[in-house]
Amino acid sequence: xxxxxxxxxxxxxxxxxxxxxxxFVAVLPAINNEQNNxxxxxxxxxxxxxxxxxxxxxxxxxxxxxxxxxxNVDMDKVWxxxxxxxxxxxxxxxxxxxxxxxxxxxxxxTRPDLTSIGSRQPSLEWNLVHLYNPRIVIxxxxxxxxxxxxxSKAEPAKEDVVVRVPDTFQKQGLTLVATQDALxxxxxxxxxxxxxxxxxxVSPAFLYQKQEQKSEPTGEFTPxxxxxxxxxxxxxxxxxxxxxxxxxxxxxxxxxxxxxxxVVLDKDPSLIVNIIMKGYDARxxxxxxxxxxxxxxxxxxxxxxxxxxxxxxxxxxxxxxxVQDVEQIVQKIKKMPVQ
Amino acid sequence: xxxxxxGIEIMDLAATLQQRKDALDFTLSHNELSGAxxxxxxxxxxxxxxxxxxLPFVARKRKAHVRPKVEPPLSRLITxxxxxxxxxxxxxxxxxxxxxxxxxSPDADQFSWLTFGRLRPVHTNAVFWGxxxxxxxxxxxxxxxxxxxxxxxxxxxxxxxxILINMAVLLGTLCLxxxxxxxxxxxxxxxxxxxxLFSFGLLLTLINFFKTxxxxxxxxxxxxxxxIVSSVIFAIVIVFVAYxxxxxxxxxxxxxxxYYMHQGVGMWFMLFTLGIVYYFLPQxxxxxxxxxxxxxxxxxxxxxxxxxxxxxHFVFSAIPWWLQTVAIVGSVGMIIPVVAGTTNFMLTxxxxxxKITDSYxxxxxxxxxxxxxxxxxxxxxxxxxxxxxxxxxxxFTVAHSHLTMYGIxxxxxxxxxxxxxxRITGQEAPxxxxxxxxxxxxxxxxFYTIPLMYGSTMRGxxxxxxxxxIDSVSFMAPFWLWRAIGGSLMWLSHLFFAYNLYRMIVxxxxxxxxxxxxxxxxxxxxxx
Numbered sequence: 098x099x100x101x102x103x104x105x106x107x108x109x110x111x112x113x114x115x116x117x118x119x120x121f122v123a124v125l126p127a128i129n130n131e132q133n134n135x136x137x138x139x140x141x142x143x144x145x146x147x148x149x150x151x152x153x154x155x156x157x158x159x160x161x162x163x164x165x166x167x168x169n170v171d172m173d174k175v176w177x178x179x180x181x182x183x184x185x186x187x188x189x190x191x192x193x194x195x196x197x198x199x200x201x202x203x204x205x206x207t208r209p210d211l212t213s214i215g216s217r218q219p220s221l222e223w224n225l226v227h228l229y230n231p232r233i234v235i236x237x238x239x240x241x242x243x244x245x246x247x248x249s250k251a252e253p254a255k256e257d258v259v260v261r262v263p264d265t266f267q268k269q270g271l272t273l274v275a276t277q278d279a280l281x282x283x284x285x286x287x288x289x290x291x292x293x294x295x296x297x298x299v300s301p302a303f304l305y306q307k308q309e310q311k312s313e314p315t316g317e318f319t320p321x322x323x324x325x326x327x328x329x330x331x332x333x334x335x336x337x338x339x340x341x342x343x344x345x346x347x348x349x350x351x352x353x354x355x356x357x358x359x360v361v362l363d364k365d366p367s368l369i370v371n372i373i374m375k376g377y378d379a380r381x382x383x384x385x386x387x388x389x390x391x392x393x394x395x396x397x398x399x400x401x402x403x404x405x406x407x408x409x410x411x412x413x414x415x416x417x418x419x420v421q422d423v424e425q426i427v428q429k430i431k432k433m434p435v436q
Numbered sequence: 437x438x439x440x441x442x443g444i445e446i447m448d449l450a451a452t453l454q455q456r457k458d459a460l461d462f463t464l465s466h467n468e469l470s471g472a473x474x475x476x477x478x479x480x481x482x483x484x485x486x487x488x489x490x491l492p493f494v495a496r497k498r499k500a501h502v503r504p505k506v507e508p509p510l511s512r513l514i515t516x517x518x519x520x521x522x523x524x525x526x527x528x529x530x531x532x533x534x535x536x537x538x539x540x541s542p543d544a545d546q547f548s549w550l551t552f553g554r555l556r557p558v559h560t561n562a563v564f565w566g567x568x569x570x571x572x573x574x575x576x577x578x579x580x581x582x583x584x585x586x587x588x589x590x591x592x593x594x595x596x597x598x599i600l601i602n603m604a605v606l607l608g609t610l611c612l613x614x615x616x617x618x619x620x621x622x623x624x625x626x627x628x629x630x631x632x633l634f635s636f637g638l639l640l641t642l643i644n645f646f647k648t649x650x651x652x653x654x655x656x657x658x659x660x661x662x663x664i665v666s667s668v669i670f671a672i673v674i675v676f677v678a679y680x681x682x683x684x685x686x687x688x689x690x691x692x693x694x695y696y697m698h699q700g701v702g703m704w705f706m707l708f709t710l711g712i713v714y715y716f717l718p719q720x721x722x723x724x725x726x727x728x729x730x731x732x733x734x735x736x737x738x739x740x741x742x743x744x745x746x747x748x749h750f751v752f753s754a755i756p757w758w759l760q761t762v763a764i765v766g767s768v769g770m771i772i773p774v775v776a777g778t779t780n781f782m783l784t785x786x787x788x789x790x791k792i793t794d795s796y797x798x799x800x801x802x803x804x805x806x807x808x809x810x811x812x813x814x815x816x817x818x819x820x821x822x823x824x825x826x827x828x829x830x831x832f833t834v835a836h837s838h839l840t841m842y843g844i845x846x847x848x849x850x851x852x853x854x855x856x857x858x859r860i861t862g863q864e865a866p867x868x869x870x871x872x873x874x875x876x877x878x879x880x881x882x883f884y885t886i887p888l889m890y891g892s893t894m895r896g897x898x899x900x901x902x903x904x905x906i907d908s909v910s911f912m913a914p915f916w917l918w919r920a921i922g923g924s925l926m927w928l929s930h931l932f933f934a935y936n937l938y939r940m941i942v943x944x945x946x947x948x949x950x951x952x953x954x955x956x957x958x959x960x961x962x963x964x
Contacts, residue, residue, distance in 0.1 A: 101732075102656045104649050104665075111666045111739065112673075115703075118743035119677060123695035126759055127688035134686055156615035158553025158625075168752035170825060172900050181754045187686040192619060195627050197681065198689040199619035204749050206829035209905050232543070237910045239542045241552045304752075305825060334904035 136188040140292040143285070150285025152192070153278055155199050157243070164203035164210045165289070171303045175335070176210035177291050178394065179300035185292065208240055215290040216392045222351050222384030223340055224283040225260045225275050233262055234339055234348065246279035261350035329406030332399055336389050337407075345411035353383045356411040366404060366418045370426040373400055397424040494868050497796045500858035507587070510577065511860045513594045515941060517574025518853055520602050522937050524566025529927050532559040536923040539916035549613045557625035558612045564623060564700070565634055566605040568841070571849045572708045573597065573641060576664050578856055579715045580645045583660050584652030593644040600637035604630050621678075621693040623700055628679045635675045642668045659731045663711030666739075670703040691755060694746035694763070701837075702742040705845050710734075710777060712852050713801065717784060720797050720855055726783035734776040741769030748819040751828065767819035774812040781805045796870045800851030803878060807843030814839065825900065830892035831912070831919075835885040842881055842926070850877075850933065857940040865936035873932040880925030883918055891915030 100106050143151065154160075167173045169180035189200050218224065223234065229247050231238035249271040253259055258275040267273050294300055334343070340352040347354040355361050360369055373395070376388035390400055401423045408415040483502065506514075535555045538544055548554070581588040588594065608626035611617065617625040626634070645665050649657060678696035718725045725731065744766025747759050782805070785792075792798045814836055818827055827833070850873070858864045891912050898908045 104646070104652075104657055107657060107662065108646070108665055108669060111662075112669050114736075114739055115666075115670055115673060115743065118740070119673060119695070122744050122746065122759065122762060123677060123692055124683055126756060127683040127691040130691060130756070131683060131685045131688040155620050156554075156617060157548075157551060158556060158617070158620070160620035161553045161556045164829060166750075166753050168828075170752050172825065172902065173752075175902065175905070183687045183754045183756075186690070186754065189689065190685050191681050195629075196617070197619040197621070197624070197628075197679075198684045198686070200687065200689045200693075201620055202690050202750065202753060203620075204622060204829070204833065205831075207831070208909070230543075235906060237906055239539055239909065239916075241538070241542055242546050243548075243551070244546050245548045331904050331907075334906060338906070 130183060134183045134187040137182075137184050137292045138295050140185075140188065141288075142188065143288055146281045146284035147288040148285075149278075150281035150283065150288075151199065153282045154201070154285055155192075155196075159211075160201050160203045162203075162205055162207035162240070164206045165200075165212050166202045167210065167212050167291070169301055169304050171306045173210070174303055175393075177213045179291060179294070180303060181212065181291075182301070208238075211286065211289055213289060213291045213392075215287045216387070218339070219287055219387045220340070220384045221258075221283055221287075222260075224286055225258070225279060226262055226348070226351055227339075228279060228282065229260060229262055229273065230266055233266055234342075234352075236343075243279075246276055246282065248274045248276055250274050263349070328399075329402035332395075332403050333406045336393055336395070337403065340384070340386075345407070345413070347383075350382065351384050353380065355407050356413060361404075361407050361413060362415045364416060366422060367426050369404055369407075370400060370423055371430060373403070374427060374430050397427055400427070494871055495793070497867050498794045500855075500864055502862075503859045505862070506578070506860050509591045510581075510588055513591055513598070514574050514577050514856070514860060517570050517577065517594075517598055518857065518937065519941070520598065521567050521570035521574060522934050524562050524570065524605060526930050526934055528559055528562030528567055529923075529930050531555050531562065533920075533923050533927040535559060536916075536920045540913070540920050548615065554613055554615060557617065557622075558609050560623060561608055561612070561626060562605060563841070564705075565601065565608070565626075568705055568845055568849065570598070570601060571853065572705070572712065573601070575712050575716075575849070575852045575856060576641075576645065576708065578860075579660055579712060580664055581648050583654075583658035583715055584649055585654050586648060586652050589644050589647035589651070593640045597637040597640040597644070600633045600640070604634035604637065607633070619689070621689070622697050624678055624693065624696055631675055631679055635672055638668055638672050638675070642672065658715075659725070659728060659735070660711040660715040662732075662735055663707050663714065666735075667704055667707035667711065670699065670707065674699045674703060687754060690750060690753070691747065691759065694749050694755070696746070697749065698746040699743070701841070702738070702745075705841065706742075707738065709845050709848050713781065713804070713848055716797075716852050716855050717781060717801055720795065720801065720851075721784060721788045721791060723784060723788055726780050726786070730776045730780040734773040734780065737769070737776070738773040741766045741773065745770065745819065751819075751821060751824040764819050764821070767816045770812060770816055774809060778805060778809040781808075796867055796874075797851050797855045799874055800847050800854065803874075804844050804847035804851060807839060807847065811836070811840040811843055826893065826896040828896075830896050831888050831915075832892040832896070835888040835892065838881065839885050842877075847877070853937070857937070861941055861943070863940045863943060865939045869932050869936050869939075873929045873936060876925045876929035876932065880922045880927075880929060882922070883925060884922030887915045887918035887922075891918075 100110075167177035167179070167181045173180070186200050186202070189198050191198050225247075227234050227240075228243045230242040230244070231240040232242075247260060249268050250257070250273075251271055253272045253274050258280060260273045260275050262273055337355075341347050341355050342352075345354060345356040360372065363369065370390075372386065374388060374390040377386040389395070395403075397420050401418055401420045404423070405417045407413065408417065483499075505511075534544075534550075535552055538552050538555075542552075577588060577594055604626070608630040611627060611630060612625055616627060618627045642665070645661075645668060649661050649665060674696055678692055684692060714725060714731060745763045747755055748763035748767050751760050751764070753760075781801075785802070792802060817823060818832070818836060854865070854870065892915070895908045895912055898911065899905075
């Protein structure tokens with residue numbers, strides 16, 4: 098055909114088809130999205146430190162392994178209370194003259210999603226230790242260590258933030274101190290929380306829910322003992338282990354041991370349920386514990402499984418708690434006035 | 437009996453006996469076929485004669501056809517494209533190999549410039565914009581004028597574009613290692629001044645190619661040039677859309693990101709490489725391409741469907757649901773160009789399959805084509821919502837990108853380079869090291885991808901069953917080790933490739949006539 102033998106017409110046609118489709122699938126949807134979305138009313142802008150921390154997050158390529166998107170599928174429930182919305186990303190603007198917008202949604206989840214890491218792991222102590230070398234707190238972790246965000250000093254100044262790490266991880270006789278960069282980065286991580294939707298808005302549903310296995314209505318459904326201990330171990334690994342460690346011994350100077358802990362072994366489970374649901378910051382020598390139970394929306398069965406796992410491992414030997422007891426305590430906590 | 441003996445004539449008897457004796461004494465003279473004349477190739481028909489052939493350690497393949505020399509200025513340009521491309525291949529995969537090791541040994545080093553998050557984009561960008569792009573352009577500088585039956589429009593333009601692209605990759609690499617990047621979008625990590633150099637390089641290439649096609653002495657534009665010239669146009673559009681700061685706020689950035697990362701792969705690397713195959717494959721098989729119209733069908737459908745599929749990287753995200761659906765539909769549509777292209781290449785092979793055993797370039801072509809079919813269809817399979825549940829966010833994507841960028845693009849580029857360089861320099865690489873390159877690359881790729889695909893499928897299942905995340909990290913350890921092993925083999929194969937390129941470029945044992953002559957004279961003086 099003559100049309101195809103004319104280079105102007107041939108490549109002109111290919112070019113027009115290409116930019117037409119580009120407009121349709123990229124440019125117009127992007128502009129439309131930009132114009133029709135605004136940050137949620139409840140969302141707080143990043144603090145100055147968090148802005149600097151985000152720049153560090155970008156420059157060290159954290160997005161290569163950490164996503165920041167809770168998809169609307171059931172399996173992503175562990176990473177947030179609701180699926181992400183376009184509005185969640187609306188406050189991201191061009192970084193500066195040199196650098197593009199950093200939405201940081203990511204495409205790889207080699208390591209955990211960080212959408213709500215600020216609620217899941219708000220502890221400054223944990224984050225600093227983990228950044229200095231992740232394997233201090235999570236021995237299976239393959240995250241890089243970031244020692245250049247820290248300094249070793251013989252005599253730390255008064256205002257220095259001291260990071261307590263095991264002796265094997267630092268030089269003898271020196272004290273490890275967080276630089277401003279490390280504090281900025283943690284400030285950014287602490288700022289990562291899902292904003293609550295305004296009052297009347299219903300959050301979109303998580304899709305592909307697993308079908309609940311319905312037990313026979315007549316016979317009572319009682320899970321076997323091994324099932325309970327397995328789920329207790331799994332839940333402990335997900336929610337507790339990063340600080341209190343797999344062996345229950347915690348980390349000296351950072352996270353208290355559960356092995357032999359009077360709180361864990363106490364016959365009355367009120368205090369431990371309280372701590373799990375509301376967090377704890379009563380002891381100065383240890384880091385702050387977040388409200389793990391409330392953040393992850395744990396139900397009484399799950400809380401009981403965790404407590405029973407802690408009560409029957411590492412040489413601990415305390416009577417099991419029942420789901421009913423836990424449920425009563427949780428109800429009581431919920432009725433208490435919000436502080 | 438007595439009567440019979442009496443009846444025989446003596447003369448007859450003697451003749452018969454003599455005849456019998458001659459028959460029994462007969463031996464071959466050993467020149468029955470050659471004749472008695474000494475061998476002489478009056479018309480110069482015989483090449484590559486080896487008088488003392490060594491014991492063949494590996495199967496011997498046919499040597500490259502001797503072709504008329506390519507004009508030296510173009511030769512030099514192409515050779516430098518291929519040399520710098522190979523440098524970035526070795527550099528980029530050394531980095532890739534090292535970050536693969538970091539999955540197994542995360543404390544291998546603790547320097548900020550070598551941290552995983554900074555090196556990962558160094559690896560991907562170096563092999564994309566450094567290795568693959570430069571290799572494609574090098575081959576393109578040969579193919580575009582050749583199928584237009586004319587000379588390249590401008591040699592200097594080619595040099596400028598070579599320099600600009602190399603500068604972009606060098607600067608980009610330094611920036612990334614120093615922690616300066618564009619915001620974290622994959623393959624968009626170079627900041628805009630760096631990418632500006634790259635796109636200037638592309639723009640000069642486009643002018644050069646387009647003007648070459650414009651002054652072609654053939655009536656029609658050969659299909660290779662459809663693919664090659666279009667892909668350069670598209671790459672410029674893609675980079676423009678991705679870097680202009682007009683539609684990048686909020687989720688707009690992510691929509692553009694999906695578009696950019698996938699168009700870069702499909703409209704730049706894949707389209708250009710297909711153009712190269714449409715020239716070199718028929719040429720190496722010494723047959724015309726099976727069907728011109730299948731090639732045209734694949735061309736238009738590739739533009740139509742590939743264009744749509746970018747956001748399939750963000751299925752279930754906050755991106756508009758309809759856009760995700762369009763991407764999935766486009767991914768299914770991709771079956772058409774992939775099947776059309778593969779069919780076309782395979783049917784070109786038809787009747788010439790025996791040539792594969794005889795050639796050291798055709799195995800590269802065949803491997804690339806097979807991965808083109810399987811890898812592309814795997815991409816379609818990954819795009820559905822149900823499969824996204826299982827595979828999205830896992831290393832399955834990494835395995836897929838290596839099956840395609842490596843299995844398709846790299847193998848086809850190597851095929852083209854092994855076919856082209858002997859024409860340019862008259863030198864061939866030793867067949868045994870070409871074989872080592874091929875097998876190490878292929879086996880390495882399979883070691884890399886198959887365990888990774890299996891492991892990440894299981895990891896996806898663990899996530900769906902809400903197992904603890906850290907358990908899924910521990911679970912991957914053996915598969916990451918396999919990845920490092922496969923990666924090491926691939927990396928080793930690139931050293932062989934670099935050596936082969938050296939052997940194809942450097943003429944061995946050149947004799948400096950002047951110096952030798954003076955030496956000879958000197959020694960005569962000494963004797964007398």
